[in-house]
Structures are given as structure tokens and as C-alpha cells.
Amino acid sequence: MASFIIRRLIASIFVLFAATFLMYLLVSLSGDPLEDLRQSNAPNKNELMEARTKLLNLDVPAPLRYFLWLGAVFRGDFGISIQNQPVNALLGNAITSTLTLVTTATVVAIVLGITVGIVSALRQYTGFDYGVTLLSFLFFSLPIFWVAVLLKQYGAIQLNNWLNNPTISVPVIIGLSIVIGLIWMSLIGGRWRRRLIVFGVATVATGIVLTFLSVTQWFADPSIGIVVFAFLAIGIAVGVTAISTGLRNRNALIASLIVAGIGIALYYPMVNYLLNGMTLPLFLGLMVLTIVVSGLIGWFRGAPDRAPVARTTAIVGFLVAGLIALDKYMSYWQAYANSSRVRGRPIATVGASTPGLGGNFWVQGIDLFTHLLLPTIAIILISFASYTRYSRASLLEVMNQDYIRTARAKGLTQRTVVVRHAFRNALIPITTIIAFDVGAIIGGAVVTETVFGWVGMGRLFVTALDAHDPNPVMAFFVVTGTLAVLFNLIADLVYAALDPRIKVG
Known part of the structure; x- marks a missing residue:
């Protein structure tokens, strides 16, 4: 080599x-x-x-x-x-600006595009597959300058107007609930009775959540809270374990739940005390420490198959820590939106930062996020289409190979066949596309x-x-x-x- x-x-x-x-x-x-x-x-x-x-x-x-x-x-x-x-x-200023903008968008587009493409391939010729295909071709054909202008109009100007009184109307709640219900119904699949049950549960649950967010005006002063955080942390532990090793691996499931439990126990002291004097080096150091400690928990709890369990718990620890950081960012949202420089219009339309804003690490992070939001979405919408189509086509081709049929004939589960056998080989052509895109990423x-x-x-x-x-x-x-x-x-x-x-x- x-x-x-x-x-x-x-x-x-x-x-x-x-x-x-x-x-x-x-x-x-x-x-x-x-x-x-x-x-x-x-x-x-x-x-x-x-x-x-x-x-x-x-x-x-x-x-x-x-x-x-x-x-x-x-x-x-x-x-x-x-x-x-x-x-x-x-050159130094230009590279910093471009990396800040395009790298974030590209990473999100790659992860989201590959994930949706794989699910679309596994749900071939379903409503979800047809919907993803339609959206992919639609986004791919849209001119980027037109998308950017629409985002400035509706994602910044109109959204800032709405944030002054963030209530959701009843027709919007009904419409969004039905759309979410249809998405979940197409994702779960199965017989029509099962689909209708999933559609009903997802629609009602979405309607309840949206009504609660509207009544409490959550978007004016957002937060996660310990109850929702505990629910999400446990859900992350179970979900990541199901994808990474399978729920039959009890060592992995228990280790992931231990990591989630530690995150729940540290929620209050982290949000209220330990994260107050944060700096970027300390933030990165804590994130690395979280991944290492979570991986060690999986390593010691995962015998005899230590490596997959350590990988699983490291991912769980990273995601749970990310939720804590997100909640800390949310706690400063109202102060940021009502500051004299922002003046109640937090979603920015131009520039990379708010001049003369000041503030601590969390306020500066919110400011960077609000300036990145619209250009990142514009780039994601265009890149998402290509990554989705490539990943879907690649996985469908791999799933028809002889060694996949052999793996199924040996009695391996669908998760094992997809994750351990098909997914890795499906990534090979996608790796080529990503490598070619790097020049365009830095090119801006x-x-x-x-x-x-x-x-x-x-x-x-x-x-x-x-x-x-x-x-x-x-x-x-x-x-x-x-x-x-x-x-x-x-x-x-x-x-x-x-x-x-x-x-x-």
C-alpha cells in the first residue's frame, strides 16, 4: 500500500x-x-x-x-x-467562509441522501419510494438561485414575521398531521390494516404535538426538558442498537441504555451549571471525552464481541451529548432573538454573522446557525437529490447479487443482510461521487x-x-x-x- x-x-x-x-x-x-x-x-x-x-x-x-x-x-x-x-x-478568509458554509451542507446532504436512498430502495415501488423519486427529480431540476430567493422570502422574511406570534393555525395542524401520517404509513409498510393503524396513530400524535407547541408558543422560547430528553435518549439507544448490532445483542442494548442513563443523570448539572463557561476548545474536548467514555463502556460491557458494541455506544453517547448541547443552545434563543442587534428577526438573509453582536459561546453559536440555515438548506436540496438517486440505485443493484441471496438462504436477518453485506458494497460508487464533489465543495x-x-x-x-x-x-x-x-x-x-x-x- x-x-x-x-x-x-x-x-x-x-x-x-x-x-x-x-x-x-x-x-x-x-x-x-x-x-x-x-x-x-x-x-x-x-x-x-x-x-x-x-x-x-x-x-x-x-x-x-x-x-x-x-x-x-x-x-x-x-x-x-x-x-x-x-x-x-x-485565500485564508475565503476558505474559512466556504468550509463553514458548504461543508456543513454537504455532510448533512450525504447522510440524509444516503439514508433516504437506502430506505427508498428497501421500500421499492411503495408510496414512499414514488414520493422520494418525485421530490428528488423536482429538487434536482430547480435552479439554485430561484430556490435561494424563495428561501429568503419564505424561510426568513415570512418566518421572522411568524416568530413574533408563533401560533399554528388549525388548518396547518391538520394538513401537517396528515402528511406526517402518510409518511409514516409508507415507511412502515405491511398490510393495509397495519398501514391504516400507523397512519391514524402518527396523525393523532403529530396533531397533539403541534397543538401543544402552538398553545405554549414553544417556538418563542424553545427547550427540550428532562422528560422529552429522557424519552429521546432511550429512543436513541434502542434505535442505534437496532441498526448497528440488532436488538438480539443484549450486551449492546444494555450498554447503550447505560450510556443513555448516564446522559439523563447528567442532564440537569450539565445544562444548568457545567456548560455555562463554555469555549470552543472545551466544547470539542468534552465531545471527544464523551465518545471515548461511551466507547469504553461498550468495550467493557460487550464481551466477547467488543468492537461492534463499542461502536454502538460511542454513537449513542455522541447523539445524547448532542441533545444536551442543543437544549443549552435553545435556552439562549429568546435572549438572542430579542437582542438589540437582532431585534426580533433571528433568521438572517445575508452575511455570515451579526455585526457587533457579542455574547457568550452559545449566543455566538446560535448566530452562526441562523446565518447558515438558509444557504445550507439551499445546497442540501440540490445535493440531496443526486445522493438519494445514487444510493438507491447502488443498493438495488447490490441486493440482486448472488452473495446477497446466499446470505438470505443461510437464514440471516434482513438487518444483517442489509447492514453487514449490502450497505458496504453499495457505498463504493457513492464514495466515487463524494470524492469528485470535494473539489466543488472547496470551490464554493x-x-x-x-x-x-x-x-x-x-x-x-x-x-x-x-x-x-x-x-x-x-x-x-x-x-x-x-x-x-x-x-x-x-x-x-x-x-x-x-x-x-x-x-x-
Whole structure:
């Protein structure tokens, strides 16, 4: 494997050299960096043109100028923009902004798309499958700029108006309850009597919950509470165990319930005292500690099959801790929404943060979330469609293989067949798609960044192209090209981990 990685890295270096050379020549021929100065009426126009020519080495032929640029890159310097700004600083700010925006959306789209695609494949030709197919093609065909504008209108302006008096009307409660009931009915499947029972229970339960949220105006001052938290924690323990190892594995179920019980016991002291003086390093440290401790509980309780149990309890611990953090964020929602800077309109439409907001770790986290909400949804809606279709098609293909029929003939349960045999091989083509998407992730969502006022990699690239500014364009290309090559190498290694028949060599 080491020799394979070294060979791939050496080949990738030569590919990047050739690609950057061609890109530099194309950028140099695409326009004149002195065009704005030539059209200027400034009295010192000639001096300005001479200074920019010297700054960008424009008096050197483009092929030779490339090697001057490459030598500076080897020293970690991407040069100066035509506005006399260090490109390193521009690139650092753009990468941070883009990673904040697009990475969150992409991770959610991958998890949600793969999950829905797998369920759709397992419920092939049902109402749920047809509904997911319809929504996937609908989202895939929608122009991103149109989706972004609609989200600003209805997801921010109208929603902020509603949050001033967050009551849900009776027709909306009835409509949402019926829709949720239909979704659960199609998910559970089975005979019509069973479906109707599921539909009735889900519809009534949803109606009761929505009525309670409306009467108490929960959205004005949201919280989870110990009762709901305990119910959700136990549900997470049972649900994760059912998917990961199966409920027949009593050691895994008991270990997961122990982790959930510890979370319930720590709920009050964590929410009311221990999380008050939170910082980002401490938050990340606590999250890592939670995963490690939860995994150790599964390891010691899971003999003789320790690894799957430890994995299960680590996931349960992470999710339960996430619920505690979510409840702590909720406790600051009202203070954030009513602050002088936000003024009762918490869902932001532009920018990455509220200027001059201040506040503690939790308030800053809410502010980041409200600014990420709409652009993240816009990207998720478009990406969700492709991941759903790829995962559905891949799992259906795998489920028709001979080894899947053999596994079923041996008497293995449906969960074991899907999770342990089919799911891993179904991930192989999806891994390819994700690896190719990484360049686009770091490249930034140009339209989304423009509509929502994010200054990221996409905006940096387009602005530099418009100004015929070569150094920011090349910095963008080096970063995205390097990451695309790197993640394609990682994808090759993941293939071998997912399928033992694939050898890296």
C-alpha cells in the first residue's frame, strides 16, 4: 500500500504541474490586468500602470512568469492581487467562509441522501419510494438561485414575521398531521390494516404535538426538558442498537441504555451549571471525552464481541451529548432573538454573522446557525437529490447479487443482510461521487454565496476573473486541484476498506 500511495502522489504532482501551467497560460490570455488603469483618467495613470506591471511581473512572458509564480508558491506565497492585497490573506478568509458554509451542507446532504436512498430502495415501488423519486427529480431540476430567493422570502422574511406570534393555525395542524401520517404509513409498510393503524396513530400524535407547541408558543422560547430528553435518549439507544448490532445483542442494548442513563443523570448539572463557561476548545474536548467514555463502556460491557458494541455506544453517547448541547443552545434563543442587534428577526438573509453582536459561546453559536440555515438548506436540496438517486440505485443493484441471496438462504436477518453485506458494497460508487464533489465543495457555491452574501472561494474566483487578476485565480486552482487529487487517492483506499476483494497495490 505504501508503494501505491507514493506512486500516486508522484503522478499527482506531475498532473498538478501540467494543470497549473496550462491554467496560468489561460488566465494570462483571458484579459489585461491593466485594463481598468488604461481607461482611468487619473493624472498618474502611467505611474500606476508601471507599478502594477512590476508588481505582477507583466513585462515577463507568460510561460516564464509561471515559473516565477511557482517559485513563490514553493515558499508559501501566492503573491499579491491587483488591489495590492496579499492573496494568502484573501485565500485564508475565503476558505474559512466556504468550509463553514458548504461543508456543513454537504455532510448533512450525504447522510440524509444516503439514508433516504437506502430506505427508498428497501421500500421499492411503495408510496414512499414514488414520493422520494418525485421530490428528488423536482429538487434536482430547480435552479439554485430561484430556490435561494424563495428561501429568503419564505424561510426568513415570512418566518421572522411568524416568530413574533408563533401560533399554528388549525388548518396547518391538520394538513401537517396528515402528511406526517402518510409518511409514516409508507415507511412502515405491511398490510393495509397495519398501514391504516400507523397512519391514524402518527396523525393523532403529530396533531397533539403541534397543538401543544402552538398553545405554549414553544417556538418563542424553545427547550427540550428532562422528560422529552429522557424519552429521546432511550429512543436513541434502542434505535442505534437496532441498526448497528440488532436488538438480539443484549450486551449492546444494555450498554447503550447505560450510556443513555448516564446522559439523563447528567442532564440537569450539565445544562444548568457545567456548560455555562463554555469555549470552543472545551466544547470539542468534552465531545471527544464523551465518545471515548461511551466507547469504553461498550468495550467493557460487550464481551466477547467488543468492537461492534463499542461502536454502538460511542454513537449513542455522541447523539445524547448532542441533545444536551442543543437544549443549552435553545435556552439562549429568546435572549438572542430579542437582542438589540437582532431585534426580533433571528433568521438572517445575508452575511455570515451579526455585526457587533457579542455574547457568550452559545449566543455566538446560535448566530452562526441562523446565518447558515438558509444557504445550507439551499445546497442540501440540490445535493440531496443526486445522493438519494445514487444510493438507491447502488443498493438495488447490490441486493440482486448472488452473495446477497446466499446470505438470505443461510437464514440471516434482513438487518444483517442489509447492514453487514449490502450497505458496504453499495457505498463504493457513492464514495466515487463524494470524492469528485470535494473539489466543488472547496470551490464554493458561487450562486449561493452571491445570493446570501458569503465571501467564499467561489466569490473570490469569480471576482478575480472579472478583474483579470491572475494570482487569486491560481491560488483557487491550486487549492481545489490539490484537494481533488488527494480525495481521489483517499477514495481508492476507501474502496479497499469497503470491499476486501479490492487490493491496493
